[in-house]
Every structure is written in C-alpha cells, then in structure tokens.
Amino acid sequence: MSRAAPVAEPDDVRWMGAAIALAAAVDPSETDPNPRVGAIIVAPDGRELAAGVHARWGGPHAEAAALADAAARGVSLRGGTAYVTLEPCSHHGKTPPCADALLAAGLARVVIGAADPNPLVDGRGAARLRDAGLRVVDGVLTAEARALNEPFHLVHESGRPFLTLKWAMSLDGRIATGTGESQWISSESARAATHALRGRCDAILVGRGTAATDDPRLTVRHAASLARGRAGRPPLRVVLDAGATLDPASRLGATAREVPVLVIAGPSADPARVAALEAVGVEVLTVEAAAGGGVALGPALALLAARGVGRLLVEGGARVGGALVAARLVDEVVAVIAPVILGDAGAPGPLAGPWTAETVAGAPRLLDPAVERHGPDLLVRGRLRYAER
Ligand code: AOF
Ligand code: ZN
Secondary structure, rough: OOOOOOOOOOOOOHHHHHHHHOOOHOOHHHHHOOOOOEEEEEOOOOOOEEEOOOOOOOOOOHHHHHHHHHHHOOOOOOEEEEEEEEOOOOOOOOOOHHHHHHOOOOOOOOEEEOOOOOOOOOHHHHHHHHHOOOOEEEOHHHHHHHHOOHHHHHHHHHOOEEEEEEEEOOOOOOOOOOOOOOOOOHHHHHHHHHHHHHHOOOEEEEEHHHHHHOOOOOOOHHHHHHOHHHOOOEEEEEEEEOOOOOOOOOHHHHOOOOEEEEEEOOOOOOOOOOOOHHOOOOOEEOOEOOOOOOEEEHHHHHHHHHHOEEEEEEEEHHHHHHHHHHOOOOOEEEEEEOOOOOOOOOOOOOOOOOOOOOOOOOOOEEEEEEEEEOOOOEEEEEEOOOOOO
8 A cells, every 4th residue: 555755834944943953952962973963743733742852872862762751741732743953763761762652642743854874763754653653754954854863874884984184283383393203283272172172082093104103092081071872971082004014112002901992903004013012902903905905994984984983083193194184084174273374394294195186276175164162273173074076
C-alpha cells in the first residue's frame, strides 16, 4: 500500500526556523559529540505548547525536554505537530527512543529538519512514526538544520573526522625562525585558547617531524577545558609516523600510559621500532603508504573515524598541513597571528609541499571568518571552502 507523502504547510518553515534558533543557542561544546537539537510542539490551532533542546551531552534529548515542558505546563499535546531539527531517535541510548515518546504523546504530525545519519537511527525514527500512522514531513530547512551539527553529519556520512587545522605564525607568515626556533610565537593567552580548542576534540594529531622538533605533550592543560561529552577523557594523541620512528623517550612516549598515544605507521615501519613504542604503551597501527611516501591520509583519517574520532585537531607540521589542504581534507582553519617579524633565511611557513593554488580566485578560502583578539595576537577561524573542480 502506498501513501502519499504528507506535504509541508505554510507555517512549517517558520516553526522549524524557531526550533533551529533554539538549538543554535546551545553551546556545541556542551553537547559534543552529540548534535545540537531543538524541538517545538504546536497545537492544531497554531499555539505553541512546549519547547525543548538537547542542552548537554548525556542529558535528555530535545523531544524529551519538550515533553517535560508540556507536562510542567499541564498541556495536552493530542493532535499537535512536533517540529524537530533532527529526526527523532529510535534507539535505546542513554535515554529511551524519542520516536516512542512522541507517539505516546498522541501527536498527529512530526516535521523534521535533518535526517539522523547515526547508524543506530538512520531513518528508523521517521519510519516508526510513519508506521504508527503519524504524518511525517521531512526536508524542511534541511540545510540550516544540518549546519547546526556539521561535524556530526560529516563523520557519519563521509567516514572521516571533521578536521581543524591550526597553526601559529608571525606577522610575516613564518612558524619558526630561520634557525628553527618556534617557542613561543603566540602569547600565553592565545595558547590558552588553543588548549580550550583541544578540549573539544576527540584527537590531536601531529606529523613525525613536529613530534621530534617540538617534543609536544598535546595534552589539555586544564580539566575544565574538556568538553562535557568527553566525560573526563582527554583527547587521543596521534602521530603520523610512516617509519614508527617516534622516540619512545619523548614526552609523548613517556606519558603514553597516562594519556593514550596512537602512532599511525606505514607498512614498511621497522618491527623493532614498533615494538619499542609498544613497550612504553604507545599503540601502533599501520595503514597503506601514500604514493609520494609517508602515510596515506585518507585511510589514516578513516581509521580515526572508526575509532570514534569525530573532531580532529591537526597541529602541524607544515608538510602534514600542506598535504591535508591539497587533499581537500581540511574543514576548518584556526590561525593565530602574532605581531612579531621573523624574516626568512629559509624560515618555514605554515603549509609546505608541492601543492599551490593555481590562481588566487580559485584558492581555498575561509568562509566568513571570525577574528578574535587574544592578548597581542589575532586568532582567525573559519570553515575552509574549496573551489569547484
Ligand atoms: C534525538 N533528539 O535531541 C538528540 C538526538 O548518547 P545518546 O543516547 O544521547 O544518543 C545520542 C544519539 O542520539 C546521537 O548520536 C544522535 O543520533 C541522536 N541525537 N536524537 O532524537 C536529540 N540529541
Ligand atoms: Zn532522542
């Protein structure tokens, strides 16, 4: 039996816009890696009856919050329409399925902004509502609803993490002096902002060269900087290291039993080196080699996504950054610009490698970047858009 798909009604866009605005007011670091979601329930006569958001990771979903709001107001939802920015869930997670809760409330219609790409849901929430006889309308303000949760959609739909590439450079575009000194180009307050950025990511990645030169810790300095959804777990520390040549006595190696370290090696890594890293508690996984040497980036990112890494922060070096931009794998850029001039004499810039934009007009570009001031430094942040090919 086929049913005609219910069509949108004139007020649907307005109510969905209002639900999106509710979700947009939630700080994403409160819900990560969960999506931000808003829900509004409207009576058959067009009055708003209840509203709710998914306000924090582990807390009630937006629909449950709206139903609790209705209960607190003592209103009946019978025959009403729910506007949800994300398809209601159908799985028993930390909370029971929202689709069931909406059914129990006696609603007549559900209007959905974006489908839930989580394999635990993936259309089953909408199907359950339809099968129970509700009128389900989807595709209302979908682009805006998806924009609330770009990393969430990306990781489920493309199988790779949302990738933020970060660098700090001098006013004249250098990340070190010609003699190789780089600590510290950016101010203490800009570095504190970077630690907060780390606290929102599932993993922090550097290339083997940066691991050797800077001997970084890649930790989050203050526990308070950790996003709630990380539930006290610091981000995974990752080194792209084709030869598995990371020094087991480096800061990363020496602290691997306290905060996990993953080395992504290539197929020709020396087994003795792998064993030496594993002996200090570093996990070593192998992916195929890239055509030009090094580790193949796509498979390395797929491996991280499979490990639950939804947000990845890449902190260098220049070759890794250059290769990621060339491969169009960078989603967001955070660049700190310090008011210092370092000159050249071979001083490196933030991106290295054979790739270059062919024209300025066709070059990747930050879309509507935000600019923040941290002490004396500027922080420029935005989504990276690539030209059509
Ligand atoms: C909804 N409404 O408000 C949200 C949904 O870890 P849990 O149990 O909270 O489930 C998280 C998953 O539920 C998340 O990955 C996404 O698929 C869905 N999020 N669903 O119906 C909401 N936040
Ligand atoms: Zn739910």
